[in-house]
Amino acid sequence: EAQVTQNPRYLITVTGKKLTVTCSQNMNHEYMSWYRQDPGLGLRQIYYSMNVEVTDKGDVPEGYKVSRKEKRNFPLILESPSPNQTSLYFCASGKLAGGSNEQFFGPGTRLTVL
């Protein structure tokens, strides 16, 4: 089954404790991206990757890191989480072709930072 998976799905942590949210896709997509969704603010892009070893900032990259060492994986790293990073996070992947970028989203990770 074609899918984007994220782990963990739910996470409660404390301020300053480094964490990684994993994202994996089995569709051989070049493109992957991370978003956060907050009430009243909609979906905001954190980072995206056009291919292996190619990453770029979205609208809200501060406090996050990413890496793309393999095509299928795109982990999101919070080196020192803070309460304002409490949010619902989505990973997405897409096949770039002819100027299109139709993305498929993972199930989401609900993160709470105390």
Add this chain to the structure above:
Amino acid sequence: QKEVEQNSGPLSVPEGAIASLNCTYSDRVSQSFFWYRQYSGKSPELIMSIYSNGDKEDGRFTAQLNKASQYVSLLIRDSQPSDSATYLCAVGVRGTSYGKLTFGQGTILTVHP
């Protein structure tokens, strides 16, 4: 002005009616436009994409793009209660090979029997 704005909701329509969702964008050179549906507690799912001016139809859904007026709309014909969800408009930003997407804040649609 926000880069991508959607008509404020919530929008309520009776079953069988046409639901009209609108989205305006500020970057005149944006080239790719998407509509996503998000059920409560679920992830967004792509329902329509449109890249050139005019209409694009897929079943009960029609996306309309007018680049001169910088708006994109989604029409849902014969609305069903199962269409009740939040609809997100997304616009591909120029100069980033469409890697950077900006989403609107979403419009909540309720279809009542």
